[in-house]
Amino acid sequence: MPRRVQQLRDHDTNPCLVETDASRKCMDENDYKKDMCTAYFLQYKSCRKFWHDIMMQRKRNGVKPEMPSAEERKKILESMGKPY
Numbered sequence: 001m002p003r004r005v006q007q008l009r010d011h012d013t014n015p016c017l018v019e020t021d022a023s024r025k026c027m028d029e030n031d032y033k034k035d036m037c038t039a040y041f042l043q044y045k046s047c048r049k050f051w052h053d054i055m056m057q058r059k060r061n062g063v064k065p066e067m068p069s070a071e072e073r074k075k076i077l078e079s080m081g082k083p084y
Contacts, residue, residue: 011070016047046084 011017023044026037034041054076055066068076077083 013067015051015067015070015073016044019044019047043084050084 009017014020019040023037023040026040027034030036051067051073054068058068059066
């Protein structure tokens, strides 16, 4: 598997792996008719926006790494409820 693909499949790198897989599965099951998977795309987009905002906040605050680890993200989601 190419390195870039491995990074995208890594839970520490990709906070929206579940949403990515769900939208891909929807596309596969619906013969790539995008209009059938709109809800999955919106969920993915909301997830990306949420974690991007977290990254930008951490960057402004000087927190390293900017993207929380998978374990940290799990704690964040548990404390907030799933915001997306």
